[in-house]
Amino acid sequence: MNRTQFNLVGLSLILGLFLACGNKPKTELDQNYEKAARYFAADESFHPILDEELEVFTKVFNRNLPHQDTLEAIYTSEQEAVEMLMKNETWLAFTTRQLTEKEMTNLKARNFIPRIMPIGYDGLALIVNNQNKDTLISIKDFKRILRGEVKKWSDLYPGSKLGDIDVVFDNPRSSAVRFCVDSILGGEPLRTEDDENIGAVLKSSEVVDYVENTPNAIGIIGSNWLNDKRDSTNITFRKNITAMKVSRLDSATVQNSRRPYQYYIYSGEYPLVRTIYAIVNDPRTGQPTGFANFCRLPQGQMVIFRAGLLPIIKDLNVRQVNITK
Numbered sequence: 001m002n003r004t005q006f007n008l009v010g011l012s013l014i015l016g017l018f019l020a021c022g023n024k025p026k027t028e029l030d031q032n033y034e035k036a037a038r039y040f041a042a043d044e045s046f047h048p049i050l051d052e053e054l055e056v057f058t059k060v061f062n063r064n065l066p067h068q069d070t071l072e073a074i075y076t077s078e079q080e081a082v083e084m085l086m087k088n089e090t091w092l093a094f095t096t097r098q099l100t101e102k103e104m105t106n107l108k109a110r111n112f113i114p115r116i117m118p119i120g121y122d123g124l125a126l127i128v129n130n131q132n133k134d135t136l137i138s139i140k141d142f143k144r145i146l147r148g149e150v151k152k153w154s155d156l157y158p159g160s161k162l163g164d165i166d167v168v169f170d171n172p173r174s175s176a177v178r179f180c181v182d183s184i185l186g187g188e189p190l191r192t193e194d195d196e197n198i199g200a201v202l203k204s205s206e207v208v209d210y211v212e213n214t215p216n217a218i219g220i221i222g223s224n225w226l227n228d229k230r231d232s233t234n235i236t237f238r239k240n241i242t243a244m245k246v247s248r249l250d251s252a253t254v255q256n257s258r259r260p261y262q263y264y265i266y267s268g269e270y271p272l273v274r275t276i277y278a279i280v281n282d283p284r285t286g287q288p289t290g291f292a293n294f295c296r297l298p299q300g301q302m303v304i305f306r307a308g309l310l311p312i313i314k315d316l317n318v319r320q321v322n323i324t325k
Helices: 003-022 028-037 044-064 078-086 101-109 139-147 175-184 204-213 262-267 287-294 298-306
Strands: 039-043 072-076 092-095 115-128 136-138 166-169 198-200 217-222 245-247 273-280
Touching: 039 044, 039 078, 044 072, 044 204, 044 217, 044 287, 044 298, 072 078, 078 092, 078 101, 078 175, 092 287, 115 175, 115 204, 115 262, 115 287, 115 298, 136 139, 139 175, 139 245, 166 175, 166 204, 175 217, 204 217, 273 287
Parallel strands: 039 072, 039 092, 136 245, 166 198, 166 217
Antiparallel strands: 092 273, 115 217, 115 273
C-alpha cells in the first residue's frame, strides 16, 4: 500500500466515525424525555389552583418563547402521580408528601437527582350539608369517625336526627386519605373493609356534589375547592355546602374551633394543614423544572395567595375584617 492509498483509507475511517456518531442510537431516556416533559402529574385535589398556575405560566412563556410546547396537566391520585414520576412518565409531580427514603434511593440509583420544593400550604376541609346544623368538631371526634368507633351523628351530637355518618373522600389513593391515615390515625388504616359508612368517589367536585345532596354526609377535600371566586378577600366559602369548624382540643367550642380560612392556616390555628410540594426529577432542566420554579416566584405565589391558600413566601399583611354568615 502506498502513502496516497493510506491517506485515503485513513480519511474514510474518520468520515465513517463521524457518520457513526451522527447516527448514534438514542437511549431510552432520550426517546422518552420529550413525551414525559409535556406533562406534570398532580393530586386531583389541586386541580383549581394548578390550572390557574398553568394558565399564567403558559401566557408568560408563550410571550417569551413563542415556539414552546404547552405543558399539560394529568390530575389523578397522589399515589398515581408519584408512581408516574418513578416510572419516568413525567418529570414533575405535585403532592402533599415528600418522597420516601426508598423512592429517593431508587431514583438516585438510576442517576437522577430529584428535588422537592414546597410551594404553599392548604387546609384539609371537612364539609357538611347545609341542613346539618352541627358544624363544630374536634380532632378527637374526627379520629373516632375514621376509626369507625362513631357511626351516627347522634353519637356526637345528641338530638341529631341525621342518622348514619356518611364519610366520603375524593379518591381511595388521594392525598386526603393518606393525610388522614398518617397524620390523624398515626398510620392505622381506615376502617373501611366492613364499614359501608366510609367510601370514596373519584373527584373533589364529586365530593362537593355528594355532600350538597346528602344531609348526613361529611366530605373531606382540599380547601382550595371551597373559595367563592367572587370574593377577593378569601373569607367567603361556597354557599352550597358548609365547612366545619375544627378544634385541636378534645371538645370543640365556638371559641376554640376554626375553619380553613387563609389566616388560620397562616397562624396555625386550623389544625388540618398540609404542605404542597413540587417534586422535580427533570434530568434536563426543561419546562417541568421551569413550571415548578414558577410556582415559587412572585407571580406563582400570588396565584396561590389569591386562591385562598398560604404561599410559601409568608411576607403577608394581616388586617381585620368582619365575617358574617
